[in-house]
Amino acid sequence: MTQKTKSALRITLSILLVVGSLYYAQSGIDLGALMVSLKRANYWWVLATIPVILFSHWLRALRWKTMLKPTLKDAKLSDLFSAVMVGYAVNNVLPKGGEFLRPLVFSRREKVSFSLVMATIILERFIFDMPVTLMMAAGVFLFMRNDIAIAYPNFTLSQLTGMGVLVAVVSAFILVLVLYPSLTEWILQHTIRRYSQRVYLRFHQLVESFRRGFEIVKSPSQYYRLILESLAIWFVYIIPMWMTFYAFGFDTSLGLDFGDATFLFIIGTIAFILPAPGGVGLFHTLVAGAMIKLYRMDGAEALAYATLTHGVGYLITSLVGGFYFIMENKGHHLPVVTASEEAG
Secondary structure: OOHHHHHHHHHHHHHHHHHHHHHHHHOOOOHHHHHHHHHHOOHHHHHHHHHHHHHHHHHHHHHHHHHHOOOOOOOOHHHHHHHHHHHHHHHOOOOOHHHHHHHHHHHHHHOOOHHHHHHHHHHHHHHHHHHHHHHHHHHHHHHOHHHHHHHOOOOOHHHHHHHHHHHHHHHHHHHHHHHOHHHHHHHHHHOOOOOOHHHHHHHHHHHHHHHHHOHHHHOHHHHHHHHHHHHHHHHHHHHHHHHHHHHHOHHHHOOOOHHHHHHHHHHHHHHHHOOOHHHOOHHHHHHHHHHHHHHOOOHHHHHHHHHHHHHHHHHHHHHHHHHHHHHHHHHHOOOOOOHHHHHO
């Protein structure tokens, strides 16, 4: 199977996933009632979520700057924010494509190794984002067990184990790579080098670039700041979902609060893990479904809430990220990463 065929198949599956999810989300719901619910919303509250959304992405750029500090002390926050937004915009169209383009944009601008920058993305996802998500999910499960039992009766805490194991394995790999370089070199010498000196040198350069990207691991003085920045990111991510309760009056009619927003945020996060562009369809299905079962809401109101909370974020990241994409492409043309760049 050629690379083009694989890409076409992946895109086709993503589209089918989106279409199927959207169909399932609106099945059995009166579309006229959905439009009425959307029209009744207080859009001043919706507009107020926009600066909060942008601030959350700015915080992600700030944490990225902290992670790059050991190797790129002069990295500009504005350049990092640009790369973050480009990544989100691409993710809205091509599932996980932004995870590749984000480090490419920044490495091209700063003229540094793509692998070094990519290493910080891996570190960000597996050391900071996934553990926080797992802890939040576990906390929601422990303190809102009855709510989960109503919304998702077949869910058990053990289902989080698989993701926890993956995080542990990748974390262990990163620690070995950073703290035991001699062991990594020994493994390369006794495996790859025996068969090909050229491939060995290629892997050796790649490993060295990744190790430089993981340098923050050897800076315990920065751990406190990284933890605070990570918690701040996730806290601010939840705020728009909480604010949108007020747009629909759910704070008074249903008594929904920040805890409920946290629960729905955790549920909605699953949509962005699966290969659907921007979580379209899946987010609507998961969040609206949980609200209908848990709060016994009207389906049209639940879907209207899911549509607005997702739609505003999707639109903002697409517009702002699209603007930065045009600017980056205008200045650097975003060429395909070369072998020498990847190795560093």
